[in-house]
Amino acid sequence: MEDDEYVPYIPIKLRNAQKQSEAQQLPPIQKTETLFKISQNLPKKTEREIAVEEEKLILEAQLKQKSLISDMEIAKGIEYTEPMKTTWTPPRSVLSQNKTLFDKVRKKFHILVEGKDIPPPITSFDFMKLPKPLINHLKHDKNIKNPSPIQIQGLPCVLSGRDMIGIAFTGSGKTLVFTLPIVLFALESEVKLPLVSGEGPVGIILSPSRELARQTYDVICGMTKSLSNNGFPNLRVLLCMGGINMSEQREVIKRGPHIVVATPGRLKDMLDKKLFSLDICKYFCMDEADRMIDMGFEEDVRTLMSYFKYQRQTLLFSATMPKKIQLFAQSALVQPVVVNVGRAGAASLDVIQEVEYVKQEAKMVYLLECLQKTPPPVIIFCDNKNDVDDIQEYLLLKGIDAVSIHGSKGKLGFNIFNLKNVLDQQEREYAIREYKELRADVLVATDIASKGLDFNQIQHVINFDMPKEIEDYVHRIGRTGRSGKTGIATTFINRNSSEQILLDLKHLLREAKQKIPPVLEAIVDPNEQFRGQDDGSTECTFCSGLGHRITNCPKLEQKRRAELAEKRSKEQSSFKNDY
Template sequence: MDFDMLGLTPRLVNKLEELGITEPTPIQTQAIPHAMNGRDVLGLAQTGTGKTAAFGLPLIHALSKDGGKPKPKHVAGLILAPTRELAKQIADSLEAFTKGSHLRVGLVVGGVGINRQIEFLRRGTHLLIATPGRLIDLLDRNAVSLSETRYLVLDEADQMLDLGFIHALRQIAPLLPKERQTLLFSATMPKQMQELSNSYLTNPVRVEVARSGQTAEKITQSVHFVAQPAKQSLLVELLAKHKDEMSLVFLRTKHGAEKLMKSLRAAGFAAGSIHGNKSQGQRDRAIKAFKEGEITVLVATDVAARGIDIQGVAYVYNYDLPNVPENYVHRIGRTARAGASGQAIAFCSSSEMGELRAIQKVIGNELDVASGRIWEVETAPNRGGRGGKRGGAGGGGKRRFGAGGGSNQGGKPRGQKRGAPKSGGQKQGAPKGGNRRRSGGSKRAAS
């Protein structure tokens, strides 16, 4: 099947051909016809499978056929995204699709001056891509009206829930007409997503091209059991093996990301960082440098997990495991994009065992153990940078860490009975209660 068979306008099909896009992806094949028929759509698909075009092309098709232009300050179609990076990525794609047409595409996000955004909106906008916070700022200033917005898209809505944007949605949604078309897209489907769907979609068509939480088949996933103080030296060792290839390294906190980036630079790596303490200009420059190969290691918090669409990212390192297991899916989705292959490598310390089990439950799979033994992580003292036996040298080969218990491979520690090394009175496997202590403190969005 090709795009003209989906019923898109000839101009739009020709534009896609100019961009080298000739064959729709599965999510596009399934979602576009329903969207063009005016149905509300709940779309579930892995990252990197073309969700932007799945909702963007039907909107461009409909607005192109209308032929009119919105009133001053009014918006015909609104696309909400949780992060600046994702919003800009969507805007770049839609601007490419609409180039040469009469459609006006606008982007409003925080971190940049608001006055230019106000000036742009004064003329009216066909498609507006926005982060919820900045949109509310503009609404409060009466710089934009949603009273005639006929199309609403919620992209990566699960992260909107995680970042607390549900309150912003409750402010924005009543300002739109009740008679509208709503499209909701995401890679995961936590319980709250169904509630969100029930609140904002009317009799939606559910389009699911992969099980919720499923990761791309071409991503090789593994875990190193390593003491927290030993993570940095292990990362340096692994990065040195592929110094010229592109790597993303995810941490939980802004401070930790910046500190690690500086340490990697001192170790001779071309590294940059992106996190919430960076201005929008700094974040844009870091992504541009990464895309153009000026830097090969980008250290990031989850603010970047949904907004980096760069071909050629070969490795994703989960230096800190995420508090929210669904974020693991989005982090590793930055590699193996558009059919390529990639590697996702997780570092797990003793305080992150609960996070690891939660991740494996979400993805429905167990990670291969690349190095280290659980009991070494749980009992190893801090030995100044490597902890235990190199923080993870224990045995090679592919092994599994079971979702419901400890590692049962690589033999047992000397002088201990099988299966029962002690660590603070705990048995070898899962710390009691799934180890509810979260490393990095309370749950927070590292934006």
């Protein structure tokens, strides 16, 4: 054994003596209180603080879902940190202005913005560097002479290449904010390097319903036609949705579309079949984004994201976009700008809201009295398709020109050539066309017609049933009072309406400074004692309802039940397969 490894032996007596002397030099052990006594001395949280913490935990649990980005980007660790760059810049005359002036403009038009390096608001189309034919098209064909508040701030953001969440009242002009830039980007791409067969699109606009997709398609076609009539290159626009004969658009697909307007299912199907690709697509917009996610298209949208090869500019628009959807959607956005005109989920201030208590058996008769309030056109909303058909038949028997649409019109038929689907979709489009061209006085519909459809001449909306979600109510009444005009919304309520939705309606009316009927005033609000307290919000963070919090949100409860039912169904299916 080497000397440096030798350890001398110390007797036990001597070691004990050393330990005793070291212990005497240590400071005395402090006597501590028990955790129970410490907790008793802590300041007690109020009932409201406990509730707010609970709401925060619930919201965080809802946000722990898969991000709205593609699996390919997650697998490769691709993360974009800088916004897209475009060749568009605001004019020098605008950039040279003081930033305090920008704040004054936003304050004047009630525009709230969040984000970094926000582009300046521009109050004139002439200063947005738009082609002259487009300005003339807006002024003469569309009667849009000046930009609306959402357009004042939204158009500079989108034209600058920024990802954006746009929230504004129904009928405030959101469609123009995402359709005009996509036309300009496609035009620039065609001028620089024309598309050839197998290329395109440059941009995609996704809509939750066929009617909304058709309407957006028509808006874009109007712009492209005005450009081509004035010597600009012809831009090809493709409409992808169920119920139409795609062979009619085969030439557009063959030559390469510049712009695609689609519903999620049909777009996914066409990409799977490789009819076109998203290799050069740099513009992606979701119209009525929150409704699309709520309607179950979330997985389809995430799958669509995987078809993009490079970074894209992502835009999300809606009139009702709760904080939960905003936070969840921001996973797909890069340094997003949030442009908000009014509270998300608030009703349009241009709509006079009337709520009337009508017994279930008296609704049909009272409907005729309500139709006397204003001249046509009028739209009647129902919760189910059977009521839609019954009301249309009743009105026709009374000599009123009425058309109808609901989800079952346009469903797939059981035949080889899928003729029934095409014919039913033609019936839906015929109803919309007859109504828009004022050949029908009344449109009876389910919520399929409540989201995004633009009927500028509607003076009266009748809710035959109070919808189950306050967001649907906001979208329904938003079909009137558009583009600065005033409209009326009449809603029938009775014992069949849930107290929770009526409480939401009560606070929505109060927010819009509308008359609240006694039947709603009588409903007791369990959260009344907490209203006005500074807890950061006065609404449900899941659905934007004003009459409840996220802890008792009916929409969240419905979602949980659906998830539980789906889980049970999978377990039963797995059990059957095992045995």
